[in-house]
Amino acid sequence: MNKKQWTLLKILLALFALNSISLYFYFASSHRHLDDHRRDTFPGIIQHRGPHLSKPWPIIPSYLPWSLTSNVAPKSCEAYFGNGFTKVADVLSPKAAVRSGSSWFRCHYSETLRSSVCEGGKIRMDPERIKMSRGGEKLEDVIGRTEEEELPEFEDGAFQVEAGGKGSRLKRKKFVGDEFLDQFLPDGNVLKHTMRELVRSIVAVGESDFTCQEWVDEPTLLITRFEYANLFHTVTDWYSAYVSSRVTGLPNRPHLVFVDGHCETQLEETWRALFSSLRYAKNFSGPVCFRHAILSPLGYETALFKGLSEHIDCEGASAHELWQSPDDKKTARLSEFGEMIRDAFGFPVNRHHSDKAVSGDYNVLFVRREDYLAHPRHKGKVESRLSNEQEVFDALQRWAPNRHECKVNLINGLFAHMSMKEQVRAIQDASVIIGAHGAGLTHIVSATPNTVILEIISSFYRRPHFQLIAQWKGLEYQAINLDGSYANPGVVIDRLNKIMKNLGC
16 A cells, blocks of 8 residues: 555545544434423423432434424324324423422324323322232243233223312312323224323322322333233334333433233343333332323334334435435334344444454354243243244254355354343344244344345245334345245255355355
8 A cells, every 4th residue: 555545544534533423422412402402391301310310321323313393294204213293282281380380291192103102290100090910920920810910900090190289179080081082092903002091090189189109200101011922012112112212302211110910021121121220000009109201102003013004115224324315215213223222231333244244254043933931821832933943943054064155153043042132142143134934033123234134934924024124124134935834944045045145155
């Protein structure tokens, strides 16, 4: 390399470093700007204090500011995956709450998703008025318990707001009527809409009747889960909780209260990693009041779920690309969310497969389906989506060592017997992720850029879950469609050979 070339290289490296620093301060200042704006606007939002410290938001490469304006086009990618919650209904004004010291409550409605993120300050919850099992038990202790026992039934007054002002006595009255619920919390296709029923249970009382045994100062998400032991449905709940946190501009990661009576599962490991703390509603010994409570929409109301029944025309793109050239047909939100998960477990979020390819090592992760006990009503057996899965895996074990162009590591993805952190690590380190259609493939939300997804699809389970997630993340997706549930190992290996060649292996 001559002197002129060396000088040019140094200039390019300096420009790259300057651009990286500029992006860092842009995104960091965006976080601070939103935090300051929200604290000035809403009296319920406070900085963390007391014994339950809140985790800070990380700086992640795919983060883009969450708009607080109404200039989001309906049915755009931002409306589906980001802040399309642009119609705001104040039931109790935050500004009035500053003067009176009483409660405030508002809902942010999305015309695109037909759901709301609701939030309020000085919200009282009485666990005795919520009929459900205690929740958080060991699975083996509650075998046979019905789902009806675990899902909440709210009595009137299960939640309360103080609406009368200082020293007032107010006749107890329903907080909102059916007209409000139908407009901002419609049932849609959800048979048991627990968020709607929670808001329906809210009663307005005077100050003298608003008594609390315990106060929670930190912003807290109130979440009801349905299919809590299924990874796909739990990812929709994680995403809804993350979106709710961003839409409401929380300065730190919120705390969680599960308003359900489900037992423990291994998926709680990720809930705890993503957010600041976790409690069950029935674990409170008496009425508890929240300085700032946020009601997160059901996972069924996210784009991840709605995309199974309606066409969401979005492609994944990098945040840097969208920052420079906004596009209603592209999104970086799922990449942002995946980086949140990886960062929550302490993994680097700036790794790309081009970095790993330099070493000549490529991980091919085979996501397996195996029997395990998922919940109290489960028999411990999973449906087979690939009747000869072991035969295919054995063939791949013989194939991997014989690739001479590079080193291929075949990873046996026995996820049911791995911690959530180990599962995310395996996804992050994979160059190729292969597996039969099944919930375990939902982990591709945490895959790094340039990962290739190869799904083996039985003729009995042709559903678009993972093709859509790959599309929305901008990942290469390929499928082997079977006649039945038997896969020819030679066909699988032939497809993998082509993928590895395209990766430079």
